[in-house]
Amino acid sequence: MTNPPNGPGSPSEGDDPLSEMLRRMFGGDGPDPEELRRALGGLGGAGGAGGGLPFDPSQLDPAMMGQMMQQFQAMMQSSPEDGPVNWTLARQSARQAAAGQDPTVGTFARREIDEALRLAELWLDGATDLEATGLLGKAWSRAEWVEATMDTWRRLTEPVAVSMSEAMSRAMKDQMPGQVPEEMQGMLGGLQPMLKNLGGTLFGLQLGQAVGALAQEVLSGTDPGFPVAGHQLAMVPVNIEEFGDGLQVPDDQIRIYLALREVARMRLFVHSPWLERDLYAAIEQYAAGVHIDMTRIEEAARSIDPSDPESMQEAFTGVSFIPEPTGPQKAALERLETTLALIEGWVDVVVTEAAAPLDAAHALRETINRRRATGGPAEHAFGSLVGLDLRPRRLREAATLWETIGAAKGREYRDGIWRHPDLQPTAEDLDDPSGYVSRRETRERESAGLDDELRKLLAGGFDGPHDQDGQDDQQDQGGDGGPADSGSGR
Known part of the structure; x- marks a missing residue:
């Protein structure tokens, strides 16, 4: 048989097919070909002592195996921009x-979404003092939502x-040697670079699948409760259609609602930029304090079958490795929950007023609130x-709060609360909605009193401590400290 000419995909002269395959797979750091032959033989390969299924490594196509391994290595290795987590793989x-049943948004669907968003802007003008944003509406496929939010x-x-x-990665590196057959232990040296990135690869896969599952449920760009797609007015027609299945509500009413x-x-986030910053700050404060339960991860790693690559993904899927939050994390989560509730409660009250022309408004309100309160599988x-x-x-407590404030003080007062974070209701206000106004007025009076005293101090309206002492000394000597009193003492 004539050997093929040397080239980019060809074995170099003197290399047997197995050596070339290993060179393509691992570069210069792979296992020794003879060691691999002995290992395969011990596992029942051709010519091995174990007998069994015929297997001859010399029959492997090195070009095909090299290409497969390059793809595997590309999956296992993060780019320099990715860092420890393979974000490219996550995307x-x-x-x-998100790709299953994800049709491209057609012209007709885009027009329906555009008309619904334009009508919504008009109706909201009569329900809130927050002005329209002027943003153009968009209709996204699930894949477009993923790209916009990743x-x-x-x-x-x-x-x-x-x-x-x-x-x-640490758990896999510690557990893998004990689970690989002794005959193949020598191969682990060539796998070390991959094991180093294995955790980032597995987490990237899991996060990507979780975001992809969310993409099959979300109805709009702000559906998770904050603008994950930035300041873009967007809706996902295919998910809206699935959401409406079985509701027995006209499609146009669902879209408008x-x-x-x-x-x-979006009006809320555009006109109150501090709100978005506070949400992200609370999330980042929580995430910065997260620690990982290594015991659970090590247990998951022990369940992996090295001969079954899918078992790696399955071992780390559906299991939480994050313990219960403590200390500052709890405070951050409570602040986050309160802020999300205030946002959704205000949206609920305003939309309920604006959606009055819709016959199905009440039914849609109950359905959406139940969906937001319980959450979906993704x-x-x-x-x-x-x-x-x-x-x-x-x-529901937040919605009651906003209704109470609006009834007591009017729409302008209610919506003006979003002007500044210091005006934001607290968890105490959710417990006692009717007391928000009086508590705010008390704080404002106290603050105004402090401001008056500060201005008086800066203007020199207060005597210093030494001046007051001087007055006391003069009074002790008799008289008011004037010249006549001084003279009478001679």
Whole structure:
């Protein structure tokens, strides 16, 4: 047989097929070919002592094996921009998870979404003092939603992701030698670079699948409760259609109601830029304090079958490795839950007023509030993965608060609360909605009194301590300290 000419995909002269395959797979750091032959023989390969299934490594196509291994290595290795977590793989995995039944948004669907968002802007003008944003509406496929939001998911999960990926890698490196047959232990040296990145790869896959699953449930750009896609008015027609299945509500009413919610949230975030910053700050404060339960990760790693690559992914799926939050984390989560509840409660009250012309408004309100309060399967999976629950647990109490404030002080007062974070209701106000106004007025009087005293002090309106002492000394000597009193003492 004539050997093929040397070239980029050809074995070099003197290399047998197995040596060339290993060179392509591992570069110069792979296992020794003879060691691999002995290992394969011990596992029942051709010519081995174990007999069994015929297997001759010399029959392997090195070009094909090299290409397969290059793809595997590309999956296992993060780019320099990725860091410890394979974010590139996370994005690819999210797109693949969202790809099923994800039709391209057609012209007719885009027009329907555009009309619903425009009508929502008009109706909201009569229900809130927050002005329209002037943003153009967009209709997205699930894949487009993934692309528009992936950078935000990275920002929100990166501290947790880095800790998790490093913990997974350590556990895999510690557990793998004890689970690989003794005959193949020598191969682990060539796998070390891959094992180093294995945790980042596994977490990237899991996060991507979680985001991809969310993409199959979300109805709009702000559906998770904050603008994960930035300041973009957007809706996902295919998910809206699935959401409406079985509701026995006309499609146009569903679109308009959901458009009202999307527009209301976006007005809030555009006109109160501090709100978005506070949300992200609370999430980042929580994530920065996350620690990983290494015992659970090591238990998962022990269940891996090295001969079954899928077992690696299965071992780390559906299990939470993040313990219960403590200390500052709890405070951050409570602040986050309260803020999300206030946002959703305000949106609920405003949209209820704006949606009055819709016959199905009440039914849609109950359906949406129940959905937001309980969360869907994908939302729970995402929360389990990163330990972050984005549900507004006290939505109904928040809605009652905004209704009470509006009834007592009017729409302008109610919406003006979003001007500054210092005016924001607290968990105490959710417990006692009717007391918000009086508590705020008390704080404002106290603050005004302090401001008056500060201005008086800066203007020299207060005597210093030494001046007061001087007056006391003069009074002790008799008289008011004037010249006549001084003279009488001679």
